[in-house]
Amino acid sequence: MTDTTGAAPGAPGDGPAAEGPRLTTREAAERLGVKPETVYAYVSRGQLTSRRDPAGRGSTFDAGEVEAVARRARGQAQAGGDAMQRISTGITLIEEDRYWFRGVDAVELARSHPYEEVADWLWTGTRRAGLRFAAPAESLAAARRAVGALPPHSGSTDRLRVAAIAAGVADPLRFDLSREAVLQAARALIPTLVDALPPAAGAGPDRRVAVEAGTETGPDDRIAARLWSRLTPRPPAAPAVRALDMALSLLIDHDLAASTLAVRVAASARAHPYAAVSAGLGAVDGPLHGAAGGLAHRMLAEVLERGSAAAVVSDHLRAGRGVPGLGHRLYPRQDPRATALFAALDGMPDAADAVAAAREVAATMARRGGPHANVDLALAALTVASGMRPEAGETVFAVARTAGWIAHALEEYEERPLRLRPRGRYDGPRPPRPLP
Structure with a gap:
């Protein structure tokens, strides 16, 4: 753990990502059906990878990753319709007599x-x-x-x-x-x-x-x-x-x-x-x-x-x-x-x-x-x-x-x-x- 990153430990950084179509923050938010600031919450949880736009105008996101997150969200909404049974969280993982924070x-x-x-x-x-x-x-x-x-x-x-x-x-x-x-x-x-x-x-x-x-x-x-x-x-x-x-x-x-x-x-x-x-x-x-x-x-x-x-x-x-x-x-x-x-x-x-x-x-x-x-x-x-x-x-x-x-x-x-x-x-x- 260091003091140099604003992302949660274990979350992807802003390094090179797989080549493919890139989306702006607003485009990613529209596909996910969330507010633009919520897109960065997905980044902090390690669900999306961000990369700076070469022109320096903001972050871009891999379209495939965004679509995968959107599919998971749709699948959870359809699987029983009860959000109380499937609350996603990036805070604590417990398994095999151990637990981790982020x-x-x-x-x-x-x-x-x-x-x-x-x-x-x-x-x-x-x-x-x-x-x-x-x-x-x-x-x-x-x-x-x-x-x-x-x-x-x-x-x-x-x-x-x-x-x-x-x-x-x-x-x-x-x-x-x-x-x-x-x-x-x-x-x-x-x-x-x-x-x-x-x-x-x-x-x-x-x-x-x-x-x-x-x-x-x-x-x-x-x-x-x-x-x-x-x-x-x-x-x-x-x-x-x-x-x-x-x-x-x-x-x-x-x-x-x-x-x-x-x-x-x-x-x-x-x-x-x-x-x-x-x-x-x-x-x-x-x-x-x-x-x-x-x-x-x-x-x-x-x-x-x-x-x-x-x-x-x-x-x-x-x-x-x-x-x-x-x-x-x-x-x-x-x-x-x-x-x-x-x-x-x-x-x-x-x-x-x-x-x-x-x-x-x-x-x-x-x-x-x-x-x-x-x-x-x-x-x-x-x-x-x-x-x-x-x-x-x-x-x-x-x-x-x-x-x-x-x-x-x-x-x-x-x-x-x-x-x-x-x-x-x-x-x-x-x-x-x-x-x-």
Whole structure:
């Protein structure tokens, strides 16, 4: 991955192409039935190859390539007519117990670059070293007021969802869905979500004042360091913050999960990016999506308290509950995110007990061919070791995935509006029926 190209890694460049009829951008758009700017979205996804016109008047496209893309689009429209069953995306590929972001190994990306750089690269195809995200003062003030008005028992997802809505209301340009406007909103929304969260419970008065003033992280003002102070009262030790940063990058996207699909449906209806992210946060709030990390956290805490993974696993099975943090339908063997995060935690002395407890849980289930650890178990080891509350994993997941949701919204804004509108199969009583 380099800083010199605006195209997504793996996408064809502007080098020599096979000889044949060439089309201008406008001609290609007409054949595809899209806007001219959408043609370049096909280029960024690697579906079309562009080449500069020799006269320097713009880009040209191979007519055969354009026709092939048009045929695929027509075929998808005819094959069942339900766009919900065939959503093309150039963001994440998952196969054979590995996953890639735009063709780049996602684990290596998370190991090599901080969350902000990975997120911005995922949106633009260009890596900007040293990038920082900053929350606009007006949006942050509105988000903090809204979050502060919530009842004390409110969960982290409640706070994030309210913060997203408030930040959107404070942005008068939120309905501008041009690519650059959405990118500006995204770079402002993520730090607003983090900075609107209150300091971690148990933080001393000096720490709370520093968090409110935005000076609690010292020289490290990255998202991970700022989020750390909202999750735990412990000082932000460098290895632990780096592990948190890696977790954020690992969790940025994972194909069309439930929350991501909700975001794409909202974007298909041309909801602005704040509303689209709010749709994703609504899906995360469901117990079958966002709560997994909290369940795994509580289980590991119990293992450490009782000193036995076998006893805790046995109690879960006896009660008819699944053992949290194990197995994933997309990874028959190893979840690469868990493997990478556990490796990062191995370098943290404070995490040794939590990691050992997690591995003991996985080993106990493996005795009879049970599933392997997934990323929820590794994230729980991080949150337990760092003195965080059980819901911290859900917070990390939601903040991380916001970047992926924006990437999917950007893709969906380039598609035909309202295409994600399936038709119901009515199975109620046939009319006519008498009035009740």
